[in-house]
Amino acid sequence: xxxxxxxxxxxxxxxxxxxxxxxxxxxxxxxxxxxxxxxxxxxxxxxxxxxxxxxxxxxxxxxxxxxxxxxxxxxxxxxxxxxxxxxxxxxxxxxxxxxxxxxxxxxxxxxxxxxxxxxxxxxxxxxxxxxxxxxxxxxxxxxxxxxxxxxxxxxxxxxxxxxxxxxxxxxxxxxxxxxxxxxxxxxxxxxxxxxxxxxxxxxxxxxxxxxxxxxxxxxxxxxxxxxxxxxxxxxxxxxxxxxxxxxxxxxxxxxxxxxxxxxxxxxxxxxxxxxxxxxxxxxxxxxxxxxxx
Amino acid sequence: xxxxxxxxxxxxxxxxxxxxxxxxxxxxxxxxxxxxxxxxxxxxxxxxxxxxxxxxxxxxxxxxxxxxxxxxxxxxxxxxxxxxxxxxxxxxxxxxxxxxxxxxxxxxxxxxxxxxxxxxxxxxxxxxxxxxxxxxxxxxxxxxxxxxxxxxxxxxxxxxxxxxxxxxxxxxxxxxxxxxxxxxxxxxxxxxxxxxxxxxxxxxxxxxxxxxxxxxxxxxxxxxxxxxxxxxxxxxxxxxxxxxxxxxxxxxxxxxxxxxxxx
Numbered sequence: 001x002x003x004x005x006x007x008x009x010x011x012x013x014x015x016x017x018x019x020x021x022x023x024x025x026x027x028x029x030x031x032x033x034x035x036x037x038x039x040x041x042x043x044x045x046x047x048x049x050x051x052x053x054x055x056x057x058x059x060x061x062x063x064x065x066x067x068x069x070x071x072x073x074x075x076x077x078x079x080x081x082x083x084x085x086x087x088x089x090x091x092x093x094x095x096x097x098x099x100x101x102x103x104x105x106x107x108x109x110x111x112x113x114x115x116x117x118x119x120x121x122x123x124x125x126x127x128x129x130x131x132x133x134x135x136x137x138x139x140x141x142x143x144x145x146x147x148x149x150x151x152x153x154x155x156x157x158x159x160x161x162x163x164x165x166x167x168x169x170x171x172x173x174x175x176x177x178x179x180x181x182x183x184x185x186x187x188x189x190x191x192x193x194x195x196x197x198x199x200x201x202x203x204x205x206x207x208x209x210x211x212x213x214x215x216x217x218x219x220x221x222x223x224x225x226x227x228x229x230x231x232x233x234x235x236x237x238x239x240x241x242x243x244x245x246x247x248x249x250x251x252x253x254x255x256x257x258x259x260x261x262x263x264x265x266x267x268x269x270x271x272x273x274x275x276x277x278x279x280x281x282x283x284x285x286x287x288x289x290x291x292x293x
Numbered sequence: 294x295x296x297x298x299x300x301x302x303x304x305x306x307x308x309x310x311x312x313x314x315x316x317x318x319x320x321x322x323x324x325x326x327x328x329x330x331x332x333x334x335x336x337x338x339x340x341x342x343x344x345x346x347x348x349x350x351x352x353x354x355x356x357x358x359x360x361x362x363x364x365x366x367x368x369x370x371x372x373x374x375x376x377x378x379x380x381x382x383x384x385x386x387x388x389x390x391x392x393x394x395x396x397x398x399x400x401x402x403x404x405x406x407x408x409x410x411x412x413x414x415x416x417x418x419x420x421x422x423x424x425x426x427x428x429x430x431x432x433x434x435x436x437x438x439x440x441x442x443x444x445x446x447x448x449x450x451x452x453x454x455x456x457x458x459x460x461x462x463x464x465x466x467x468x469x470x471x472x473x474x475x476x477x478x479x480x481x482x483x484x485x486x487x488x489x490x491x492x493x494x495x496x497x498x499x500x501x502x503x504x505x506x507x508x509x510x511x512x513x514x515x516x517x518x519x520x521x522x523x524x525x526x527x528x529x530x531x532x533x534x535x536x537x538x539x540x541x542x543x544x545x546x547x548x549x550x551x552x553x554x555x556x
Contacts, residue, residue: 022448025352040396040404047349111345111388118389119396189451193436199423200433202454 008035008074008148008179013171016060016068016085019194021053023170024070026186031174034182035074035148041141045079048119051112052083052135060087060133074148078121079139086132170229177216180225185209188238191231197282204262205236205280208255212240212276218247220273234282239267241275248274320377335372336365342384343368346391352448355402356523360395367394401543403518414520416456418443510545517542 010031014020025046032042049070056068069084116123120137128134172187174180188205197205212218219225220242230237243251245268252264255278263279316338322331343364350360371390375383422443426434434442440450506514509531516527524542528535 026448026451038405040399043350043353043399043404044396046352050349050352111342111349114385114388115346115349115392118392186451186455189436189454190448193447193451196435196437198433198435199439202436206454 007175008144009072009175010179010183011069011071011173013067013069014169015065015167016053016057016087017065018054018057020068020170021050021057023187023190024053025050026190027070027172027183028072030183030186031072031074031179034179035144037079037144038142041079041139044119045081045139048116048123048137048139049081049083051115052081052137055112055135056083056085056087056133060085062088074144076143076149077138078141081137081139082134083137084128084132084134086130089127089131089133168231170231172227172229173224174227175224177213177219177225180227181213184213184225184227184240187227187229188236191229191236192280195231195234195236195282197236197280201280201282208262208278211254212251215247218243218251220244236280236282238278238280239275240278242273243276245274248276251276316383317377320372320375320383323372324375332372336368339368339372339383339387340365342387343391346388346395350395353399353404354449354521354523355399356525359524360398363395363398364391367391370394401546402524402539403514403542403546406518414516414522415445415449415453419450419453419457506545506548510541513538513541514545 008031010027012024012027014023028046028049029042031037032045037045053068053070057065060066060068067086069082071082071084073080116135116137119139121140122136122138124136126134126136170187170191172184174183185206188209189202192202192205213225225240226242227238227240230239241248248266252266255262255264263281265277267275267277316335319331319335322328323335344361347357347360347364351357353360367390368387371383371387374390375386377383419439422439423434426432426438426442436447436450436454440447443450445453513527513531516522516530517524522530524535524538528538531538533541
């Protein structure tokens, strides 16, 4: 496998609805597995990031949903995570939150904020220029292998999302390929489980993921994997790139032949880059009643 | 001042039970006069706080009852160490104290090791459950149905499925072609299966130390860290109590740690 030059990083953009928080956790677990994080460290990251995401889910949009962006970078001084929304801003500042009673659990206003403070080596809250709230957390970890760490911890996060969208789509950017290899299959399987796919469809997804991510030559440089996942009523759609033209058409042909439930197509992204679109149906042959168990 | 603000906000509907005695007085009674009733009252009042913190770790595979016990221990420490004169609200002091106790518990329970690739044991469990459900219903189950059938969390079943991948790569053994010409088989390139079961950063010193540990303790270590069983599951399997498992694990880990520190 080729040497990985870029630091491990990941960015997720998704709706703030509560059922998406487990997707964030699955992604974090995948990334942790890829870079050899210790369980005790992942545990802190998972718990604190869950608090931050739950807070967005519950409070940022006044009961509605809106964009949630989670970005993670493995740096020399540990893991830096940013959780950002474009909602109402800091409804509760730190001072006010610390005055709330212990019996009330309003996200950051309740236990969320002290929990994040206790688990992260550093944390801060801000209202970025574009509106909304950003929570940044740095977790001190044991030194990571140098191949995963970047020179700086500054995430330089661009505005959370293009517009306040209430879309079902989940957008993920992952680098390097080894991170995508651990994260993307988890996202796909978690979504497929949510959509009541049968184990056979999960197996199709697994095979496709291995063919797609197992081969570095599939990917057009720079190897930052971008994916858009769209769960529908009876299907899961994935657009992923940038692939080389050859790899995109080869994968498309292979998948179309092998798995009648996968409907692939190829779209150009740029000169030599392509995106593979894949639609995976829930039921290939006969309808399987849901909720039998 | 602390008391007034506490009472004021408590009036906003927190579920902390009403009770005689202000927290400050209770802390004085316990820490100053050694009044154990005051300590019990404080413990009773703040138990919900500890419980809510413990609940935040249900994504870990540790049994909730164990987590709760640890959180209560942390709460007791906080009650004993809290200094009301320093002007910090008790909850603000207690949260990091309780979380500190829980993190220590996770470290001691072996969580200082690398994130395990998904558990082999659970992979086999998923495979068997899938077959059983197919036989029972004549259909392929969904992950949610599997989770119900296995009495596991959905996320644990997903982990098991990922681990199962390691067993299913044979179909990828076919030679593959790449843009650079022949390049071996798919299996050689499928990174998601690399070192799937190699959890422990097993440097030479640790390997030597492992060989000196009694077979039963080695088995317990393996069940805990390779197969990712909980202490209770190990206890059931080995036929000893969970407390014994805990003790043996701690002893083995201490020994490994000592060796690792020497080298």
